Amino acid sequence: MVVDAAVPAIAIGPAPDPLLEDAVRRGGARVAPLESADALVWTTGPIGFPDPLPGNIRWVQLNSAGVEEWFAAKVIRPDSTVLWTSAAGAFxxxxxxxxxxxxxxxxxxxxxxxxxxxxxxxxxxxxxxxxxxxxxxxxxxxxxxxxxxxxxxxxxxxxxxxxxxxxxxxxxxxxxxxxxxxxxxxxxxxxxxxxxxxxxxxxxxxxxxxxxxxxxxxxxxxxxxxxxxxxxxxxxxxxxxxxxxxxxxxxxxxxxxxxxxxxxxxxxxTPHDSNPPSVRPPAFAEHVALNVTRFVAGENLTALIDPVVGY
Incomplete structure (x- = not known):
């Protein structure tokens, strides 16, 4: 299979996810391993996150609207040169x-x-x-x-x-x-x-x-x-x-x-159940597809995190 290097590559971690793979392709990108990707869609919390990131990664999409735990874990740092986006708005x-x-x-x-x-x-x-x-x-x-x-x-x-x-x-x-x-x-x-x-x-x-x-x-x-x-x-x-x-x-x-x-x-x-698990995967996939489309087009990403402000 011939890979078009001009098409941005997106890694999905820590495990494969068919719904997100489809979202990446719908957004106009291709799915690739982390070491050869331009961006990373991460579906869990800070534990196990590849820190430091490979130098080829320019953007990270997180799967939660709240990102305080990422700052608390010092994964997102004020001097970060990587673009970080949350799932704010997805849910x-x-x-x-x-x-x-x-x-x-x-x-x-x-x-x-x-x-x-x-x-x-x-x-x-x-x-x-x-x-x-x-x-x-x-x-x-x-x-x-x-x-x-x-x-x-x-x-x-x-x-x-x-x-x-x-x-x-x-x-x-x-x-x-x-x-x-x-x-x-x-x-x-x-x-x-x-x-x-x-x-x-x-x-x-x-x-x-x-x-x-x-x-x-x-x-x-x-x-x-x-x-x-x-x-x-x-x-x-x-x-x-x-x-x-x-x-x-x-x-x-x-x-x-x-x-x-x-x-x-x-x-x-109510026990923090306003966003139940049953509705999250498709909503997050649509959010990913939108941001991948913007990433491919070189447009501003949605739900951009400010590493200095903290959200």
């Missing part, structure tokens, strides 16, 4: 759907309805809210936030988006840079957290932020547990400082049995 639709589910369940008092053993119509009337006409702040409006905005628009909610640069996010009525984050806590009715886990975002939401929120506000976290100060959240929920919280991620995680959050009536906890 955005399913996580956004989960975020909307948590928010609607909270606003509509669904947990109490599910526990009811008798007809409590008059009691529930005062507890049921609506998203129509409300403003939802998406803090860290990346792929998940962009997927969530049209879903929220479908139920009549407006969105204030917050991102690092303040660059306008399609569908949001306003986009603020992170330097103006402090403005949103008193303005918005509800909050969805989608920011990455970095030193700068550790305990992004704590007692001071909860104190500024409306007493009916729901805080939804589908990003990383470390974004929220857990003890401050417990107090805010107990004191009814906020309406409630929907958590797909916690700190600590897994959340231990007996933790106070398990017993609070105004919190909904």
């Amino acid at each position: 955005a639709a399913t996580v956004a759907e989960h975020a909307l589910t948590l928010l609607l369940a909270g606003v509509r008092a669904l947990p109490e309805h599910l526990e009811a053993k008798t007809w409590r119509q008059q009691e529930f009337f005062s507890k049921i809210g609506t998203l129509r006409g409300t403003t939802v702040a998406i803090v860290g409006a990346g792929g998940i936030g962009k997927a969530l905005i049209p879903m929220l628009a479908g139920v009549g909610a407006d969105v204030i988006a917050v991102n690092r640069s303040g660059s306008p996010v399609p569908g949001a009525i306003e986009t603020l840079p992170t330097t103006r984050l402090g403005e949103v806590w008193a303005r918005a009715d509800h909050f969805v957290l989608g920011a990455p886990a970095t030193d700068a975002t550790h305990h992004l939401v704590g007692a001071a932020e909860f104190a500024q929120m409306k007493p009916t506000a729901w805080v939804i976290n589908v990003a990383r547990g470390s974004l929220v100060h857990t003890n401050a959240l417990v107090k805010a929920l107990r004191d009814n400082t906020i309406g409630g919280a929907g958590l797909d991620v916690t700190d600590p995680e897994p959340l231990p049995d007996g933790h106070p959050l398990w017993d609070l009536p105004n919190v909904i906890i």
Whole structure:
């Protein structure tokens, strides 16, 4: 078989994957061993990763949206000359759907309805809210936030988006840079957290932020547990400082049995399953195909990781 050296070569590791091999070919590249490849698609975590990489590798595609473990393991270093991309955005639709589910369940008092053993119509009337006409702040409006905005628009909610640069996010009525984050806590009715886990975002939401929120506000976290100060959240929920919280991620995680959050009536906890294994492979394959197409064409890659910033 004659190999066209002009066609970029992509290695897949640590094991062969037919779905990803097909994605590479659909993107216009060919599958090759690591030692002769131009790029590497890696399907597991940092353990076992070929560090240092061969000098021929110009790009590495990782299979997760969160990449903090790669920085913690010092595999991605600030002086890296290799392009690194995450899977940010690949799983955005399913996580956004989960975020909307948590928010609607909270606003509509669904947990109490599910526990009811008798007809409590008059009691529930005062507890049921609506998203129509409300403003939802998406803090860290990346792929998940962009997927969530049209879903929220479908139920009549407006969105204030917050991102690092303040660059306008399609569908949001306003986009603020992170330097103006402090403005949103008193303005918005509800909050969805989608920011990455970095030193700068550790305990992004704590007692001071909860104190500024409306007493009916729901805080939804589908990003990383470390974004929220857990003890401050417990107090805010107990004191009814906020309406409630929907958590797909916690700190600590897994959340231990007996933790106070398990017993609070105004919190909904799902065990970090917003992106279940059943939906990941095809979604990641499409993400790989898109980035391979861009790599072959010499275009900017999507979900590019900044080795200096940390995500």
